[in-house]
Amino acid sequence: MGRYFRTLRRFWGMALASEVEYRFNLLIELVAVVANLASSLFVLSLFFGDGHRLGGWSWPAALVVLGVHQLLDGLTITLLQPNLTRIVSHVQEGTLDFVLLKPIDSQFWLSCRTISPWGLPPMLAGLAVIGWAAQRAGAPADPTTLVIAGLMLLCSAVILYSLWFLIAASSIWFVKIWNATEVLRTLLTAGRYPISAYPPGLRLLLTVVLPIAFLTSVPAEAILGRATASWLVASGALALMCLLISRWFWRFALRSYTSASS
Amino acid sequence: MRRGLRIARVLLSTQYALMLEYRAEIALWSLSGVVPLLMLGLWSQSEAGQALGLGATGLSRYFLAAFVVRQFTVVWVIHAFEEDALQGRLSPLLLQPLQPLWRYVAAHLAEQLTRLPFLAAIVAVVMLVHPQAAWWPSPRALLLTALFTWLGFAVNFLLQTSITMLCFWSERASALDRLLFFPYLALSGLLAPLEAFPPGVRSLALATPFAYQVAIPARLLAGEPVAIGPALAVLGAWLALLLPLCLILWRAGVRRYGAMGA
Numbered sequence: 285m286g287r288y289f290r291t292l293r294r295f296w297g298m299a300l301a302s303e304v305e306y307r308f309n310l311l312i313e314l315v316a317v318v319a320n321l322a323s324s325l326f327v328l329s330l331f332f333g334d335g336h337r338l339g340g341w342s343w344p345a346a347l348v349v350l351g352v353h354q355l356l357d358g359l360t361i362t363l364l365q366p367n368l369t370r371i372v373s374h375v376q377e378g379t380l381d382f383v384l385l386k387p388i389d390s391q392f393w394l395s396c397r398t399i400s401p402w403g404l405p406p407m408l409a410g411l412a413v414i415g416w417a418a419q420r421a422g423a424p425a426d427p428t429t430l431v432i433a434g435l436m437l438l439c440s441a442v443i444l445y446s447l448w449f450l451i452a453a454s455s456i457w458f459v460k461i462w463n464a465t466e467v468l469r470t471l472l473t474a475g476r477y478p479i480s481a482y483p484p485g486l487r488l489l490l491t492v493v494l495p496i497a498f499l500t501s502v503p504a505e506a507i508l509g510r511a512t513a514s515w516l517v518a519s520g521a522l523a524l525m526c527l528l529i530s531r532w533f534w535r536f537a538l539r540s541y542t543s544a545s546s
Numbered sequence: 547m548r549r550g551l552r553i554a555r556v557l558l559s560t561q562y563a564l565m566l567e568y569r570a571e572i573a574l575w576s577l578s579g580v581v582p583l584l585m586l587g588l589w590s591q592s593e594a595g596q597a598l599g600l601g602a603t604g605l606s607r608y609f610l611a612a613f614v615v616r617q618f619t620v621v622w623v624i625h626a627f628e629e630d631a632l633q634g635r636l637s638p639l640l641l642q643p644l645q646p647l648w649r650y651v652a653a654h655l656a657e658q659l660t661r662l663p664f665l666a667a668i669v670a671v672v673m674l675v676h677p678q679a680a681w682w683p684s685p686r687a688l689l690l691t692a693l694f695t696w697l698g699f700a701v702n703f704l705l706q707t708s709i710t711m712l713c714f715w716s717e718r719a720s721a722l723d724r725l726l727f728f729p730y731l732a733l734s735g736l737l738a739p740l741e742a743f744p745p746g747v748r749s750l751a752l753a754t755p756f757a758y759q760v761a762i763p764a765r766l767l768a769g770e771p772v773a774i775g776p777a778l779a780v781l782g783a784w785l786a787l788l789l790p791l792c793l794i795l796w797r798a799g800v801r802r803y804g805a806m807g808a
Contacts, residue, residue, distance in 0.1 A: 309721055319725060531584045
């Protein structure tokens with residue numbers, strides 16, 4: 285275990301050092317965070333003119349959902365995108381062989397090899413929105429709520445990781461998969477709005493088939509202190525299941541991996 | 547003139563053949579455009595959507611039209627060009643007696659052609675689920691939609707190409723593309739019909755190129771009223787501004803271009 289932490293520190297230190305080379309990007313990324321937040325706030329606000337509500341959610345409560353989405357978006361930019369989109373080129377160029385030969389778990393290596401600092405601004409923005417909106421919505425700030433909210437956020441992060449990993453790992457068969465992650469990102473924008481705002485058919489689709497409800501709405505409910513036990517258990521079980529599936533799927537995928545030239 | 551036609555025919559047919567190779571990828575791209583259909587679900591359910599006065603049919607038609615129109619105004623030149631410039635593939639293109647940007651125009655047009663079958667399939671599915679939303683636009687509406695979609699594509703292409711030219715100065719110009727994406731999301735009408743905007747924002751959106759990527763052609767296709775004269779004036783002004791800008795940046799950029807490794 286200690287070995288994994290030491291490796292992680294080396295990996296990330298190196299990644300940060302190389303990213304700081306592109307200082308011009310820092311400016312762009314900061315402007316992008318502000319622009320992103322402003323545009324999603326604007327679109328969300330269109331649903332709340334004249335005291336309207338969205339799927340039974342008030343404006344501050346819906347803002348919590350948006351904040352959770354921002355937080356997950358930051359996580360995607362920091363960890364998921366830079367690592368998992370690289371599996372494709374490992375398969376294409378045959379360098380996956382070298383990864384598999386290393387004396388370390390290959391899923392861990394592929395998922396944590398590098399880190400991008402550009403996800404931090406969206407994450408901080410997301411946390412700020414959540415904090416402000418939760419207070420406005422009158423969410424209880426007692427330790428139990430905070431712990432449950434933290435656990436739910438962790439679950440949603442695990443689910444998101446597993447979805448990304450499943451798609452990225454399928455590049456073993458379909459060499460060009462870059463677009464599929466882009467489709468996933470687009471579909472995930474559905475998570476900017478509370479799940480109860482969608483019509484029943486779509487709601488079912490976004491809960492059961494593509495578990496977007498568990499990514500943003502369920503943690504938001506937990507933050508607002510109105511989560512029910514059954515949703516909490518379902519979320520935890522789903523996270524565990526997704527993680528196990530991603531684990532199993534990787535082993536299964538490796539069985540049909542035949543290296544680049546064979 | 548005849549030479550121009552021959553070049554256009556050869557460019558289009560080769561690019562079409564190339565795009566057909568990537569049809570699975572293009573199917574995924576078409577799928578990633580379903581956001582307007584998700585938004586249709588939200589707007590048709592919400593109190594704010596009912597207050598717009600478009601009616602259920604009006605909303606369905608608008609968002610379905612937005613979905614269709616958007617497939618023909620999407621521009622991705624910056625990503626293709628950045629890769630070509632960084633990897634030095636631009637150098638042989640510069641030697642040919644043809645402005646290399648035409649090649650990218652042809653690639654976009656060919657890709658739109660490849661999208662057609664997937665587009666038809668998705669529209670057919672929506673029609674099956676929502677038969678009451680089906681309509682047949684008048685020939686005049688179809689012609690105007692085609693004209694405005696094409697003009698919108700032209701403006702978008704020039705706008706993106708102007709930013710693309712920064713690839714000559716920076717290695718990561720595609721990051722700038724994201725800065726255009728957020729105002730596009732907010733103002734294009736992809737996520738909300740123009741009726742939902744506050745009046746000030748609506749006039750702002752109509753002065754930017756963004757509303758002409760989705761909202762204006764979609765309204766024409768859905769049979770909603772559009773002020774044709776002012777729309778043409780704004781598009782003409784943007785074309786007159788962006789075309790020279792693009793060419794100036796291209797000249798300056800090529801002079802700076804030293805190929806990779808030089």
